[in-house]
Amino acid sequence: MIHRPITEDDLHAYVDGVLEPEREAEVAAHLEGHPDVARRVAAFSDQRDLLRKALAPIADEPLPPQLNLSGMIETRRRRPSPIWWAVAALLMLSIGGLGGWVMRGNLQGSPGGLAALAQEAAYSYSVYAPDRVRPVEMRASDSAQLVQWVSNRLKQPVTLPDLTGSGYRLMGGRLIATSHGPAAMFMYDDDRGSRLVVLTRPMISEQNAPMAPHSGGDVSGFAWADGGMGYSLVGQAAAESLKPIANEVRRQARTT
Amino acid sequence: MNDMLRLIEPVIPALRRYARALVRNRATADDLVQDCLERAVSHWGQRREGDPRPWLFTILHNLALSQFRRSARRGKHIAIDEANEDDFGQDAVQEQKLMYQDVLDKLARLPDDQRAVLLLVAVEDLSYADAARVLDIPIGTVMSRLSRAREKLQQEIEGPAGGAPKNVVQLRSMK
Numbered sequence A: 001m002i003h004r005p006i007t008e009d010d011l012h013a014y015v016d017g018v019l020e021p022e023r024e025a026e027v028a029a030h031l032e033g034h035p036d037v038a039r040r041v042a043a044f045s046d047q048r049d050l051l052r053k054a055l056a057p058i059a060d061e062p063l064p065p066q067l068n069l070s071g072m073i074e075t076r077r078r079r080p081s082p083i084w085w086a087v088a089a090l091l092m093l094s095i096g097g098l099g100g101w102v103m104r105g106n107l108q109g110s111p112g113g114l115a116a117l118a119q120e121a122a123y124s125y126s127v128y129a130p131d132r133v134r135p136v137e138m139r140a141s142d143s144a145q146l147v148q149w150v151s152n153r154l155k156q157p158v159t160l161p162d163l164t165g166s167g168y169r170l171m172g173g174r175l176i177a178t179s180h181g182p183a184a185m186f187m188y189d190d191d192r193g194s195r196l197v198v199l200t201r202p203m204i205s206e207q208n209a210p211m212a213p214h215s216g217g218d219v220s221g222f223a224w225a226d227g228g229m230g231y232s233l234v235g236q237a238a239a240e241s242l243k244p245i246a247n248e249v250r251r252q253a254r255t256t
Numbered sequence B: 001m002n003d004m005l006r007l008i009e010p011v012i013p014a015l016r017r018y019a020r021a022l023v024r025n026r027a028t029a030d031d032l033v034q035d036c037l038e039r040a041v042s043h044w045g046q047r048r049e050g051d052p053r054p055w056l057f058t059i060l061h062n063l064a065l066s067q068f069r070r071s072a073r074r075g076k077h078i079a080i081d082e083a084n085e086d087d088f089g090q091d092a093v094q095e096q097k098l099m100y101q102d103v104l105d106k107l108a109r110l111p112d113d114q115r116a117v118l119l120l121v122a123v124e125d126l127s128y129a130d131a132a133r134v135l136d137i138p139i140g141t142v143m144s145r146l147s148r149a150r151e152k153l154q155q156e157i158e159g160p161a162g163g164a165p166k167n168v169v170q171l172r173s174m175k
Helices: A008-015 A021-033 A035-060 A071-076 A082-106 A114-128 A140-154 A239-255 B001-025 B025-041 B053-074 B091-108 B112-121 B128-135 B139-158
Strands: A171-176 A179-187 A195-202 A209-216 A218-225 A231-235
Touching: A008 A021, A008 A035, A008 B139, A021 A035, A035 A171, A035 A179, A035 B091, A035 B112, A035 B139, A071 A195, A071 B001, A071 B025, A071 B053, A082 B001, A114 A171, A114 A179, A114 A195, A114 A209, A114 B128, A140 A195, A171 A195, A195 A239, A209 A239, A209 B053, A231 A239, B001 B025, B001 B112, B025 B053, B053 B112, B053 B128, B091 B112, B091 B139, B112 B128, B112 B139, B128 B139
Parallel strands: none
Antiparallel strands: A171 A179, A179 A195, A195 A231, A209 A218, A218 A231
């Protein structure tokens, strides 16, 4: 019987158990006649087992929430496709002038004022706060870069409110597009997972305005403006529990 | 939609294992897997029919590569996770854990390209052809890297500093 010579590749395929049965038998026979090769192959097999056992526990760990695939698919499904964005942009271009007029009719106060800011914060909350996959673009661990980034884009120094005293941890933030230019959004959550959003941007009108409550849908919040910067804090908590937090945000922005 | 869930979800534990073995840091690895899954979901239409595993590993591997390049450029050191966070009641279990940790440390000393081949083939059970696809190299290169990875790891295991079993004879590689 003529055997094809056993190659290095055959030995590895033997270790990995991927040879055809016939060839596997030929390799096994070869190993019987070559104890030094057999020892090497056995060592590779042991090594393979050891690696698999050493790494197996990782695959047995429960998946962290960030790897929830159904959540990702759901988020993806809800998000309009890029083509939709293009269509929407075209529509906005064609009716831009009219759009501005309609908005002014719907919202009380001057365009770009507190009412608009409050609305933008409520939109941001309803889009990003329910997102379980990527509610923020930059996480709290990168808060220094986050602040620098949004300050550059807003062309204003932005203060990052610290709400740990009120029981809310910073999750991170992102830049938001509004019809009055970029705004910075910061998101927080507490131990029960309820989330808060603080939105801030330079004000075109109403550059100084006292704190006013606003609500709509299932969110409520407070908006105010200080020295040209507008702020709005929104959440699903009761307005009376949001008020002291809004005061704290305002106090911190004033003192830094 | 359901297809996506049904085909991708069972692969996630293996993707985590591969990512962790490559970057050796739980948070960094899971971030890579998250990016990988998001890409898989948004590019689902671009996969080839059949087993999605090679496709998913390809996405993950390419993300890991750019991660390596980024951290090399920044000169950033990625912290290696502490070996064991769990409590072990028994010495035997503890000893075994140390042995596992030891082989993972040695694996980490392999060149990245050799480690990737060894992991894909010996741990993730990809065929040689699929590993070649994931790494975008000819199958002959897969075989030579696999061979070098196994030789090098074996030298580490048997090496004098490794605390290896003393009865293993140092072997010459085959001509």
